[in-house]
Amino acid sequence: MPGVTISAGYGAGGSIIAPEVARQLAVPLLDRAISSHVAAQLQVSVQEADGAVIRRPLVDRFLSVLAPLAGGVLGAGTDGTPYDATPPPNEAAFFREQAEAIMREALASGAVILGRAGGAAFSNEPGVLRVRLFGPPEARIAQAARIEHVDMLTARRRLPQVDRARAQYVRRLYCVSIDDPELYQLQIDSTTLPLHTCADLIVAAYRSYVQGQQLDV
Numbered sequence: 001m002p003g004v005t006i007s008a009g010y011g012a013g014g015s016i017i018a019p020e021v022a023r024q025l026a027v028p029l030l031d032r033a034i035s036s037h038v039a040a041q042l043q044v045s046v047q048e049a050d051g052a053v054i055r056r057p058l059v060d061r062f063l064s065v066l067a068p069l070a071g072g073v074l075g076a077g078t079d080g081t082p083y084d085a086t087p088p089p090n091e092a093a094f095f096r097e098q099a100e101a102i103m104r105e106a107l108a109s110g111a112v113i114l115g116r117a118g119g120a121a122f123s124n125e126p127g128v129l130r131v132r133l134f135g136p137p138e139a140r141i142a143q144a145a146r147i148e149h150v151d152m153l154t155a156r157r158r159l160p161q162v163d164r165a166r167a168q169y170v171r172r173l174y175c176v177s178i179d180d181p182e183l184y185q186l187q188i189d190s191t192t193l194p195l196h197t198c199a200d201l202i203v204a205a206y207r208s209y210v211q212g213q214q215l216d217v
Contacts (some may be wrong), residue, residue, distance in 0.1 A: 001069060002027075002107065002110045002127045002210065003106070003107040003111045003112060003113065003128050003129075004021055004025070004109055004111075004112045004113070004128070004129045004130075004131060004202060004206050005113045005118030005119050005121075005128060005129070005130045005131065005180060006018045006021070006112065006113065006114050006115070006118070006131045006132075006133065006193045006202070007115065007117075007130075007131065007132045007133065007166075007170075007183075007184070008114070008115070008117065008132075008133040008134075008190070009133065009134050009135065009140055009163055009166075010074060010140060010144060010158060010159045010162035010163050010166075011135070011139075011140030011141055011142075011143045011144030011145075011146065011147070011155065011159060011191075012037075012114070012133035012134055012135055012140055012143070012190045012191070012196045013133060013143060013190045013191075013198065014114050014133055015114070015132065015147065016147060016195045016199075017190065017198050017199045017202070018031070018112055018114040019112075020195075020196060020199035021112050021129060021199050021202050021203055021206075022111075022112040024199065024203045025110070025112065025203060025206065027110035027111050027112060028106060028110075028112070029110075029111070029112050029113075029114065030102070030112070030113045030114070030116075031104065031113075031114045031116075032109050032114065033039070034119030044053075046191065047204050082198075089103060092172050092173050093171060094122075096117075096173045096174070097120070099116055099117070099173075100121050103116065103118060103122075103173075107128065115166065117170045117173050117178075118130070118134075119132065119172055119178075119183040119184055120170055120171075120173070120174035120176050120183055121174070123142070123182075125184055127210060129185055129186065129202070129205060129206045129209045129210075130184045130185055130186070130187045131185075131187070131188065131202055131205075132179075132183070132184040132186070132187045132188070132189070133187075133188055133190040134179075134183075134187065134188070134189060134196065135189050135190055135192070136189075136191065137159060138191075139191035140159060140191055141155045141156050141159055142155075142191075143190075143191055144158065144159065155161050164176060167179075170206055181203045185204050185205075185209065186201075186202065188201060188202070
């Protein structure tokens with residue numbers, strides 16, 4: 001399954017670097033398509049599917065969407081309120097299954113995957129280069145302000161929120177830390193180098209990595 005997964009902290013430039021890596025490798029970029037697909041499956045908004053915190057209303061919708069498929073037995077409480085006797089599904093596992101199915105399908109013919117816990121999902125897959133983009137918070141805030149065309153105050157407010165959501169997403173689905181160095185073969189401080197240089201480094205690393213994999217076969 002050839003491809004690159006890119007995990008990026010807020011302001012690390014993943015939204016710029018990943019498309020450039022995909023362009024140079026001539027493969028598709030997979031990003032929000034995963035959330036859109038999961039949202040359609042669960043009948044929820046993309047914002048809900050894209051979030052790391054799976055809220056109780058979303059769990060309730062899991063039950064309502066999945067109960068007919070599971071053949072749940074409906075009953076009623078003492079007050080006459082109907083309830084579903086089917087055991088609650090593992091919502092994190094369901095999210096993971098949906099996302100991985102889409103990522104695996106894309107990687108079958110080559111892809112660059114931005115986010116979506118790709119590093120954790122394919123930590124043992126040969127042919128997939130797992131990359132982490134990071135940088136000091138202040139440097140990422142400044143870079144985010146430039147990329148998103150917002151003021152520093154807005155970027156400063158967004159950084160902990162976005163970083164926390166992405167970390168929770170990975171931890172909730174895979175029970176690992178997004179910052180675990182064992183998840184990645186290549187880590188780049190993308191605030192100290194031009195973003196196009198970071199993309200070039202990833203492409204060169206991927207091609208070398210694939211060549212090494214072929215020699216080992």
